[in-house]
Amino acid sequence: MTNWAGNPVIRLRDLEAWGLPAGRIWMLNDLEAAAWGIVALEEGAIPARMKTVLFGPKGTACDPAGNRVVLAPGTGLGTASIIGGTPLPSEIQHADASPLDDRHAALIARFRRSRRRPPSWEDFASGPGLAETYRGLCALDRVPPQVLAGKGQDEDAAGAVARAAGSDPQAREALDLYYGCCGRAGQLLALAVQPAAGVYLCGANSTSNSAFIRRSRFLREFHANAAQGPLLRRFPVFLVGADLNLRGGLRACRAGPL
Secondary structure (H helix, E strand, O other), rough: OOOOOOOOOOHHHHHHHHOOOOOOOOOOOEEEEHHHHHHHHHHHHOOOHHHEEEEEOOOOOOOOOEEEEEEEEEEEEEEEEEEOOOEEEOOOHEEOOOOOOHHHHHHHHHHHHHHOOOOEHHHHOOHHHHHHHHHHHHHHHHOOHHOOOOOOOOOOHHHHHHHHHHHOOHHHHHHHHHHHHHHHHHHHHHHHHOOOOEEEOOHHHHHHOOHHHHHOOOHHHOOOOOEEEEHHOOEEEEEOOHHHHHHHHHHHHHHHHO
């Protein structure tokens, strides 16, 4: 519903008024549904081959009964956790972003001047953020944003940047920063949740960019914590190639409203 024109609000009583059965409806946050999809995956409802290892801790066994973290970068950055087997949506991606390096610090300052507020992690790890990061990097380097030539605000600017990452240096840096910010947002949630059973990177975006993610700064920024780096390296990180939301919605129906 987030991307619908005007961002309409739909309430549970509206769905019942339209004829859906009263007392038998459960409205889920999209990442809550994805997290239920992870539950279904680990229960065997989704083939295990849909999950690949991005990072495997050395000398530490994965605890299948432990907590989990779910990250879904795409048009926006979605986050959730699974604690005691129960998915819980998160909004940690809206925490103010801190600079990853000097280039990122310059982009944060540029954002603050243009928007008159500090940017969040999602402001960088999102579709609009990817395009804006690319424009900012081009401005820093004093080169024209050629990838976005002829692209309007409503066109696939983010997709154009992602597709150009193999040939355009600013596009490649922008996509790398996108995943770096996703890694830092994931770190914040992981430090809170302690995901001994794993961190799950999912969504169509992650699937289509899986090769780039493996060589990106995602894992480096996820682990970049001077005090708690060793703890963060105890958590396995997985890339999930399955479409989780439908399976997650079905699995949530089996659980019933909590």
